Amino acid sequence: MVAIGEENPVYGPFFGVMGAAAAIIFSSLGAAYGTAKSGTGIAAMSVMRPELIMKSIIPVVMAGIIAIYGLVIAVLIAGGIGPASEEYTLYKGFVHLGAGLAVGFSGLAAGFAIGIVGDAGVRGTAQQPRLFVGMILILIFAEVLGLYGLIVAIYLYTK
Amino acid sequence: MIETTPYSIFKVVFFYCAIILFAPITTFFGMKYFFFEGLIGTGNLASNVWSAVLAVVVLHIALGCFIYRAYFDGGKAKLDEKVD
Numbered sequence: 001m002v003a004i005g006e007e008n009p010v011y012g013p014f015f016g017v018m019g020a021a022a023a024i025i026f027s028s029l030g031a032a033y034g035t036a037k038s039g040t041g042i043a044a045m046s047v048m049r050p051e052l053i054m055k056s057i058i059p060v061v062m063a064g065i066i067a068i069y070g071l072v073i074a075v076l077i078a079g080g081i082g083p084a085s086e087e088y089t090l091y092k093g094f095v096h097l098g099a100g101l102a103v104g105f106s107g108l109a110a111g112f113a114i115g116i117v118g119d120a121g122v123r124g125t126a127q128q129p130r131l132f133v134g135m136i137l138i139l140i141f142a143e144v145l146g147l148y149g150l151i152v153a154i155y156l157y158t159k
Numbered sequence: 160m161i162e163t164t165p166y167s168i169f170k171v172v173f174f175y176c177a178i179i180l181f182a183p184i185t186t187f188f189g190m191k192y193f194f195f196e197g198l199i200g201t202g203n204l205a206s207n208v209w210s211a212v213l214a215v216v217v218l219h220i221a222l223g224c225f226i227y228r229a230y231f232d233g234g235k236a237k238l239d240e241k242v243d
Contacts, residue, residue: 050165053168053172054168054171054172054228054229054232055229055230057172057229058225058226058229061175061176061179061222061225062222064179064180065179065218065222068180068183068184068218069215071184072183072187072211072214072215073211075187076207076208076211079203079207080204080207132230136226136230147215150215154208154211154212157207157208158204158208
């Protein structure tokens with residue numbers, strides 16, 4: 001137990017908690033948009049080409065992975081939060097908030113990209129199967145946007 | 160080439176989705192509590208970070224397997240004929 005002071009004020013953990021919440025909220029927002037947008041594309045495409053279901057489910061899986069990034073960081077931050085009287089400094093709170101926002105907004109951006117690319121890509125693959133490789137590459141480039149956010153968040157968390 | 164049916168496609172997709180969803184979570188907590196903190200005895204911060212990194216690596220390996228399977232096996236299904 002440490003006395004509450006200027007270094008570890010009582011509102012310090014607020015920032016950490018907000019960081020954990022932001023990580024999962026914004027990643028889930030991105031993942032939900034990606035799933036819904038590419039899901040409409042799959043539904044429209046499968047009416048004519050139902051044998052392509054397995055190939056076209058990939059954007060949905062990639063959107064789900066964005067949410068797992070957010071989950072990992074949220075669990076990390078939640079494990080590091082404690083009461084201000086147990087040496088949870090304001091600095092730690094700021095770092096946790098930054099980590100959560102980094103992975104959250106990167107996940108939001110990546111989810112938007114995956115949704116739009118997945119929708120157009122799945123519809124296009126039904127008409128020209130050679131588009132599949134291009135769609136996968138574009139999806140991977142959209143996915144690494146979220147991965148960059150995760151890397152920055154882990155790096156911040158270790159400060 | 161084994162003839163694929165809608166049911167077998169469902170089984171494959173379900174299997175890979177289950178792996179992709181549960182493998183990273185299992186890896187994270189398994190590595191954290193049994194390997195890093197149990198066997199090696201690393202500190203809280205280090206074991207958290209390394210478990211997270213390993214979970215993400217496992218996640219991408221599973222995703223790679225799914226894309227590989229979809230690329231080489233997908234789109235060859237023989238579906239039930241539509242009955243009018």
